[in-house]
Amino acid sequence: MDKLFQDFFAGLIKAGSMEIETAEGHRFLVGDGSGEKIALRFNDRTAQIRLMVDPELHFGELFMDERIDVTEGSVYDALLLASENLMRPDIGPLRADGSGWVRLLQQARMGLRRFEQANDALRAKRNVAHHYDLDRGLYALFLDSDLQYSCAYFEADGQSLDEAQLAKKRHIAAKLMPGPGQRILDIGCGFGGMAIYLARYCDASVTGVTLSKAQLGVAKDRAAALGLSAATDFRMLDYREIDGCFNRIVSVGMFEHVGLHHYKSYFQKIAQLLDDDGVALIHTIGRASGPAATQPWIAKYIFPGGYIPGMSEILPAIERTGLFVTDVEVLRLHYADTMKAWREHFLARRDEAKALYDERFCRMWELYLAGSECAFRCEGLVVFQIQLAKKVDAVPLTRDYVGRGEAALRQREQAKASYRMAG
Known part of the structure; x- marks a missing residue:
């Protein structure tokens, strides 16, 4: 499970420096080591699974519920690093890692947007x-x-x-x-x-x-x-x-x-x-x-x-x-x-x-x-x-x-x- 979790983050964060601490206390680094280090701690194992399922939705929910903490840097720093990486031109929707999965979810939501905005x-x-x-x-x-x-x-x-x-x-x-x-x-x-x-x-x-x-x-x-x-x-x-x-x-x-x-x-x-x-x-x-x-x-x-x-x-x-x-x-x-x-x-x-x-x-x-x-x-x-x-x-x-x-x-x-x- 930890290997899958690490691979997910490694695909998501290519540039910059982010340290992830799992619920079991294991730590790993992702990115190319540039810039100030940002650190996240996951406080339960289910939070790790939920993040991989739908990071755009579940990161916010897990942060609100204190199931994820930013232990170095701020939540703004963490989101900025994620945004900079997701906007990289080399990311494609067929990549079998975190960034590719996010793109696939975004494409699926495009098909539902008209139903979500029926603002009578x-x-x-x-x-x-x-x-x-x-x-x-x-x-x-x-x-x-x-x-x-x-x-x-x-x-x-x-x-x-x-x-x-x-x-x-x-x-x-x-x-x-x-x-x-x-x-x-x-x-x-x-x-x-x-x-x-x-x-x-x-x-x-x-x-x-x-x-x-x-x-x-x-x-x-x-x-x-x-x-x-x-x-x-x-x-x-x-x-x-x-x-x-x-x-x-x-x-x-x-x-x-x-x-x-x-x-x-x-x-x-x-x-x-x-x-x-x-x-x-x-x-x-x-x-x-x-x-x-x-x-x-x-x-x-x-x-x-x-x-x-x-x-x-x-x-x-x-x-x-x-x-x-x-x-x-x-x-x-x-x-x-x-x-x-x-x-x-x-x-x-x-x-x-x-x-x-x-x-x-x-x-x-x-x-x-x-x-x-x-x-x-x-x-x-x-x-x-x-x-x-x-x-x-x-x-x-x-x-x-x-x-x-x-x-x-x-x-x-x-x-x-x-x-x-x-x-």
């Missing part, structure tokens, strides 16, 4: 509640002060998370080109930060919709505290139930929950809601490497019903709605750096998270943040910002307007800040 209105609400209706205090432990739970936009080295999240909102607003009094729809408004920014600095009237009770309450409270209740309208509503006509539509970090079956109807809804001169901006995680199945542990414990699409899955759905794609931007390592900041914040306040939940939850959440960061660093995950319009000339013909818009918004932010200080 009832299932969508249940999936959102699973993740976003956790104790609101949890998110305050690791997010920025505006509770932005999506990719930040790091404009310069050394920028803080708060600065980068503000830059993200500014960047999106500049692409939307909102004018005073315009009606804006925020699909999947989260804790309300983007909607409040548009109301506060663009003098817009913003409707935000979410399926999370916790997020809805926070968004309403924050708008009221800033005197923006009249300019914002936050609702508990599925995007399929929205009526009306909007000058601008924005959606940040929600498209990942739509599901493959519903892409065409999602963009049809945007086309229906957007006025003839309108502009929409969809900000979503995507796969630069093309379609793939959702990581199984993430699908089971973190984001049920979630799916990260390739560009080749998004654009055909848009083309069938008559909307023009007027701009596409790919943010590459911005989310990796966002996840790094979240992970570090969470670990710094881990005891507070444990007081809210328990040790198992903390191990789960650390694994989620660490694994997600690795995926953005090594596995081809990026963020797409896709700008849409009904008319080919709805936005300027060059991208200079984005920089000009950001500069104007910075001035408004500074003016508001100066006014508050004077007050």
